[in-house]
Amino acid sequence: MALLGDWGVTLGKWAGRPPARVEKDSGDPAVRQVREAAEAADWATVREVLEARPESEGRVGLLWAVGETAGAERWLSRVVEAEPEAPLPRLVAGIRQINWGWEARTSARASQVSREQFEVFHSRLRTAEEWLYEVAEREPGWVSPWYALQVTGRGLEVGQVMARRRFEATVRRDPQHLRAHQQQLQQVCDKWGGSHEEMHAFARDAAFGAPGGTLLGQLVAVAHIEEWLSLDSGPDAAYIRRDDVKASLHRAAEHSYRHPDFVRGDGWTQVLNTFAMAFSLAGEPSAARECFRATEGRVTEFPWYYLDGSDPAAAYRKLRSAAGR
Template identity: 75%
Template sequence: MALLRDRGLTLGRWTGRPGARLEKDSGDPDAARMRAAAAAADWPAVRDLLEARPESEDRTGLLWAVGETAGVERWITDVLTAEPESALARTVAGIRYVSWGWEARTAARAKDVSRSQFEVFHSRLRQAEEWLYEVAELEPDWTSPWYVLQVTGRGLEVGQVTARRRFEATVRRHPYHLGAHTQQLQQICEKWGGSHEEMHAFARESVFKAPGGTPLGRLVPDAHIEEWLSLDSGPDAAYMRRPEEVTVVDPHGGRERINDTPPWERTHRSPLARREALTAYCRDRFDFTPLDTIELDLAAAGLRGVAYVLPTAVSPAQRAGHRVHLKGMLLTDQAPELLPDWAFFVRCVVDTTSLRPTASRESLYEDGTLSAVRDALGDRIRDWLTGLAASDPALLHRFIDVHHLAVKALARYDDELLRVVLPWLPFETTDGNVTLEEFARTHPTLLVTRSVEEFRQVAPIAAAAGLGVVNGGYTYDRDLVHRLPEVRPGTSVSDLDPATVTAHLDAVDPTAELRAAAFLAVARETIGTHDCDVVLRDFQPVTVLDPPRAPVLLDNDGRAPRVTVRHERTRSSLAAEGERERPAEPWADILGKDSWTPPRPCALHDAPRAPRNSVLKATLVNPWS
């Protein structure tokens, strides 16, 4: 309920200066405890916290903390029944019904609120007023009920005379109550039936009458913001860009001008000077030196600014904090809705005259204008990216090295971008990390794995066999590789078929097979009970079995072979148990898992490289899956 609390924006946010932030609950630790107690329906705890903060110290923050907590309306009426004379209980009930009423109305503009919403809104505000007047009778010295009645008065449109009486009742009890003055400023502004002149006069008078140290000084800039927001495009910019210099003087006499013109609005002596000014602005506002700058100018939307390309990679899930100035004044520095989700590699700062703020004036209102601006800014960033291939290939390489994931995400749906950048994108292949253009020159047919694990299994053997395999297990990679023929006609792309790899396990030389005859006899005898046969195949590279991860048969110095066999249960027994046991890696997926014929484990053989009398080593690969 930021609108109702009307805590407002700090001067830093209005003017775009970095570092000025308003903490939730103004850093009051009791407010967090209050929210927790209210959410737990712990009335004794809520009461104790309020009683520990006397009216003279302003309970407003704590009251809004409990009033904004959903669900309070379900238990506070029971407290009223149990404690019929409790002024605190009635105050809490009243302020909760005010918040609850605004939840029904929403922060939308009046023309976008339905009649039924207004009926619920007004009903809850009227109930809140009934309780608040009872509090005023029970505790005539309290400020809180009169302050909240100022809020309900605007919602119920009680008129200027009644609203003024409620304000005067509040300040008689607390002369420098910020919330009361802020509500009265809103009440007499032009949009609520007052005038700009009356509003400015009230702000100045209130500030001049207040002693040093009160927060009422913010009323003057509040009033200027209200008038600026009421103006049409053109006059509003002229109003905020009048030649007056706005300078903040700190308690030590230091002075800082805070209404300087942004660099994209200034004239520079050269393109290089302009670029340096934009880069310096990025370092000042975002605290990084950009990889590149993209100027944004949408005349039809009254938007100008700059997008800064991040110099380091970020997660696509990380929403960007774009800075949006509305007619020269900072609306928010957290506006992820300004750009498409795929453009997570830039940070923007813009000034606009056409985008609308929400009623709380803390974010952008989602409407057709914002949607059109978002699409247009996305097109501008895409144009910058596609133009790099022709204008600055070196910068494109640096950009892709950092943000290849973002480029891949966009290229899946943008045919023009796909054509430009796909040949430049790096992929993990059996030739290492190379671009598809380079890889396709040596491999007319590209095979794509479905997962990273599948690539890890087949890569050594596929590389030794001369097969061109691309790891399609990473985000976006498989889809993009399959689109390569659109960009590079004549290139063939298909998903990896395990049979393609097994076909490259070469038959063994007959002499070597004769030497292994005793070995094969023992192997066949050992696994024959599993309805298996054994064939001997040669493979590369031998490091695939160092250390071996599949069943191994060893012929050790002429003695009877020692047999180690995994997966000793028969296929029929596995089927009876309703399960399929996964074979040992790395051969599980290589030898096929979607069809079955009577198994013939391959004894993968590397003995021909060994001296005649050395150990004969082979690996039985079980093709079951």
């Protein structure tokens, strides 16, 4: 993978160009509200915010905001004990266990994670699975427990067959669930035991099997970025600048954000950010410029942290400048 600095792009001011900042809380005020309530251990407000948001309208983002809150496992365990028959406390507590587990594992490579860290990681994921399965049984129509089980499944390495079943359980309840498809794409990546061929086939089938205007077009771009990431410097640029890769990206864009039925639903800014990066790497400045313009300076951590883990907005700004935006 080529380093961002290899692009030799000069930063500078662009007249009329909006500032580029990492979008906090997905631009959703309810995410900030529920996060602040979780930090204050205010279960009444957390529940109120979650119950007001349908599963089909970005509820997973709210749940994950609570799950990412440091220390929330302490007061959530008390809520679970106080409401033993209620599914929502178990769902929230289960998602916190997932995030708490990854905190123990860290984002380091597996070879750099100790046996003790893995034991804590797996213990917390197993606790999450127990609660999530209980929620799925009590609320069979809910999408979020099955999505969360996709995440635990990857961490516990349940295997491709079981992972596929969990994905299918999620999309039976919400066929266009972007996050579920993103999880399954990672599951079939080469780095998680799949292959490049399987990854690209999944991305194409999901994107073009959905109606025009779908957010799932992003999957095609993510798959090309993933293969680019897997290659050494030199072969990576040769790959993503191939004519067939460029054609694939344009076809996905036409079926997704360029389509007249495209709706700026939950996750739309990440979709545009992903295409902006993919087209930039592919040497398609006009297409990249179109995406940068549409994002209006809203930067999502994914996929830019692949280029600059400490400052995704810097990576965005650098390639935006290269595209002439």
